[in-house]
Each structure stands twice: as structure tokens, then as C-alpha cells.
Amino acid sequence: MPVRLDNIPAPTESPSPPSLWVWLALLVLFLMVGFGLTLVLSQDAAAQDSTTFWRTSLGIPLLIWGGLLVVRLMVWVLQQGQAEGFNEQRFLDLSNRLRQGRRSLQIVASSFYSAAHEGNDGGTAGQIEALLSNRSALKSQPARGREEMVYRHSQLPAALVSAAQSDEETYLLGLYRRVLSDLAKPLSSLPTTQPLALLLETECALTDEHRARVWARAWRESGITQEVVAVKGTGLAAIDHWLDTRSNDPALLLVVAMRLASGEQDGTAETAVGLLLSNRQRQGGLIPRAYLHRPEQERTTTADDLLYAAQQALTWVPLPVAAVEHVWLSGIAPTRQPDITKALLDLPCLVKPGLGLYDLGASLGHAGCAAPWIAIASATEAAGINAKPQFIVSGAEDATQMLWCTTLTGVPPSSK
Structure with a gap:
């Protein structure tokens, strides 16, 4: 039975980690949108307690941004693990075939x-x-x-x-x-x-x-x-x-x-x-x-x-x-x-x-x-x-x- 090397799939590239600059830009955008919506939706923004105003306008967007970042990091870690696992199995398969072929x-x-x-x-x-x-x-x-x-x-x-x-x-x-x-x-x-x-x-x-x-x-x-x-x-x-x-x-x-x-x-x-x-x-x-x-x-x-x-x-x-x-x-x-x-x-x-x-x-x-x-x-x-x-x-x-x-x-x- 011939030992085939040409049907071994190519190695999977590791996924790129989340871009720091992209997520910083998203953070700024979320904060701006949160601040604007708080101003528009508030009945009397000037009369509101400053602590409540800033917690609403900045805290909620920050929590949403942080939650999305955590989800993105979890997806990246999962993809990274899958790629490493696939490449490890591919390496073992290739090594076994080479060992068999070089008898x-x-x-x-x-x-x-x-x-x-x-x-x-x-x-x-x-x-x-x-x-x-x-x-x-x-x-x-x-x-x-x-x-x-x-x-x-x-x-x-x-x-x-x-x-x-x-x-x-x-x-x-x-x-x-x-x-x-x-x-x-x-x-x-x-x-x-x-x-x-x-x-x-x-x-x-x-x-x-x-x-x-x-x-x-x-x-x-x-x-x-x-x-x-x-x-x-x-x-x-x-x-x-x-x-x-x-x-x-x-x-x-x-x-x-x-x-x-x-x-x-x-x-x-x-x-x-x-x-x-x-x-x-x-x-x-x-x-x-x-x-x-x-x-x-x-x-x-x-x-x-x-x-x-x-x-x-x-x-x-x-x-x-x-x-x-x-x-x-x-x-x-x-x-x-x-x-x-x-x-x-x-x-x-x-x-x-x-x-x-x-x-x-x-x-x-x-x-x-x-x-x-x-x-x-x-x-x-x-x-x-x-x-x-x-x-x-x-x-x-x-x-x-x-x-x-x-x-x-x-x-x-x-x-x-």
C-alpha cells in the first residue's frame, strides 16, 4: 500500500488576535453613542445627579464593550486551540507517514x-x-x-x-x-x-x-x-x-x-x-x-x-x-x-x-x-x-x- 503525502491537508493558520486599535476605536464610539443617547433620552439632564448621569452615559457602554471584548477573546482562544489541535494531529500524521515511508x-x-x-x-x-x-x-x-x-x-x-x-x-x-x-x-x-x-x-x-x-x-x-x-x-x-x-x-x-x-x-x-x-x-x-x-x-x-x-x-x-x-x-x-x-x-x-x-x-x-x-x-x-x-x-x-x-x-x- 503506497504511503501518500500529497493528500495531507495544509496546516491551518492561527487566527489573528483581536486588534488593539480596533477595540480602542470601538470603545470611543460606544462611549460617544452612550453619552449622546443619555443626553437625548434624559428628560432633564441638567437636573440629574451627576453621578447617575455619568454612570448611565459612560458605564453602560463600557459594560457592553467589555462584554463584547470578552466574547471576542473567548472566540479567539477557541479558534486558536482548534488550529493548534489540528496542526498537532497533522504533524503526528505526517510524522507517522514519514516514519512508515522511510522504512x-x-x-x-x-x-x-x-x-x-x-x-x-x-x-x-x-x-x-x-x-x-x-x-x-x-x-x-x-x-x-x-x-x-x-x-x-x-x-x-x-x-x-x-x-x-x-x-x-x-x-x-x-x-x-x-x-x-x-x-x-x-x-x-x-x-x-x-x-x-x-x-x-x-x-x-x-x-x-x-x-x-x-x-x-x-x-x-x-x-x-x-x-x-x-x-x-x-x-x-x-x-x-x-x-x-x-x-x-x-x-x-x-x-x-x-x-x-x-x-x-x-x-x-x-x-x-x-x-x-x-x-x-x-x-x-x-x-x-x-x-x-x-x-x-x-x-x-x-x-x-x-x-x-x-x-x-x-x-x-x-x-x-x-x-x-x-x-x-x-x-x-x-x-x-x-x-x-x-x-x-x-x-x-x-x-x-x-x-x-x-x-x-x-x-x-x-x-x-x-x-x-x-x-x-x-x-x-x-x-x-x-x-x-x-x-x-x-x-x-x-x-x-x-x-x-x-x-x-x-x-x-x-x-x-
Whole structure:
């Protein structure tokens, strides 16, 4: 559920106190009118007792003026109390929303593979270097296991999984094993009683039943001893929901996302991503590599709403826009590129098209369900290199789907 700040009403201005000069003028007017009426209405003003005359001509107007002043002061005090009470409640509401919006997750481990990976144990460094250089891995090549089908896409390196030329079920099993092997290392330092939640997203030609069978086998063989419980949701919406409902949960969140080329569609990417996240209040002895702040989704597919979502995502850090020097794009439909360009030009940041901008769609292709996760994993590696805040815009192949904006910040050296 998004945290909204734009629907908080503006603070109420405190009412102005009664004007001294106005009430002094009213006092003079009341006294003049009282004196005149006493003279006019008195049958024999000259014969009246002077004390009675002055008490009537001046005392009664003074009492009326004083009564009205008391009523006016009471109204002012009541309005002042209402304004202060409203502003206090507004401040509490704003503080609660900001506190909720500024929740974040720690990225304690990451594993990701793409066509930019060299397929060996030292391939991660070369992979992030290639992505930071915006080198394209897209090329026209046969689909894996189907030599007659040639289209422009990026494939995971054959050396990554020994079963690269096997059937898709065996290949997916190899990828699951590879990612879980990377994430099993930090999990091995935790007790077996450590709660573990799983967000699993896989996009391939296999049926849901086959995917579940492959995942179950990979999990059994991974050596991970913690029990895992699946969570509902997909993409960054699941992160948003987690921050709303489980920010104090001791459980770690394990994200595994796979996208295999499953059809003749140009511009697609094969990727395998694994992330291990924890709540900041529940570190569990693991050293964070980066902080993933609350994502913000645009409300409509317009440039103005995208700009608002970007500004709001930066507010959750909080981080001045000028501090952003690196922006990652992933899963952006071609029709939304003009909106991205306009939003970047409107933001007073150092990133402009062609400068500090890393478009994974252009270098790797569209990663499908893994699009936001490959961007987060890439930004995590980049933050460890340049120690700069990373900004991410991710989406889906469908141009009607709203984009997500999120900020990733590195861990200060003193905190490691």
C-alpha cells in the first residue's frame, strides 16, 4: 500500500488576535453613542445627579464593550486551540507517514547472472564492469536447444551451467542450484531456527507444476537448513507490502527471480537473480551491503506522475536530488523512454541521458519478471564500487503497467 503525502491537508493558520486599535476605536464610539443617547433620552439632564448621569452615559457602554471584548477573546482562544489541535494531529500524521515511508531493507547478499557474466567464478567483476560501460550483449543468435529459431536476444553464458544444452527443466535446475549456492554461504552462519521468507518468480516455457518440482529439488540439494515460507506478491509491490506489514519481523526475505528465453521475441534477456534481504531493526549478525529504500509506483503512465514518483522515492531516503549520479533502467517499454528522458531532465540531478545512466534493457534486453531484481543486484554491486546512491526505474514489457522508482544507498565504510 503506497504511503501518500500529497493528500495531507495544509496546516491551518492561527487566527489573528483581536486588534488593539480596533477595540480602542470601538470603545470611543460606544462611549460617544452612550453619552449622546443619555443626553437625548434624559428628560432633564441638567437636573440629574451627576453621578447617575455619568454612570448611565459612560458605564453602560463600557459594560457592553467589555462584554463584547470578552466574547471576542473567548472566540479567539477557541479558534486558536482548534488550529493548534489540528496542526498537532497533522504533524503526528505526517510524522507517522514519514516514519512508515522511510522504512528500508538491508541487502545482505546478492547473486546475479546475465549475458555479461563470463560464466566462471571471477565473472562477477567483469559483469558489473560491462554493465557500467553500457556494453550491449544483445545479438541475433539461435535459441538454446532450437538452432532453427534465430532472433535478437541475450543468453546466459554456456559455461555458467554444465547442462546449458540440455532440456529447459534441467537448465533451470542448474540455475537454481547456482544462485542458491551463492546465497547458502551467508545463510550457513545463521541458526537453523532463523525464519526465512521466499519470493520466487520464474518466467520460462515450463508449466507451473514443472517449475515447482524443479525448485523443490534445487532447494533440497542446496544445503540450506532454514525452513522457508513463501510470501505472496510479485516485484516491488511485494517489497512495498513487506515494509508495511513486516518491518519488525525477524525473518529474512529471500528473493529468487529467473527469466529464460522462451519464445521468438526480439530484445529479451536471460537472467538469474538472488537477493537476501533483512529488516534494519533485525540484522541477524549479517553485514549489510546496501540499503533498499521503499519503492514508489507512479499512479498513471504519464511523465508528470513518473516525476512525482521519482521525487517521492528520493524523499523516503531522504536524499537531495543532486546527490544522485547513477540511474538504472530495467524493463522499460520503448514507448515510455520519452517519459524517462523528460523526468531526468526535470530532476535537478547530475544524471542526464548518456551520463551516469545505465539502461539494462539496451545492454541486456528485457528481463521480464526479473527486471527490477537485476537492476537492484546491479546497483548493489555498483554501490560497493563507487559508494554513490543508486536510483532505479523498473517496469514491465507491457507499456500500460506503471513504473516503479526506488533508491538504493551504499553502506558507509564505518558501518561495515
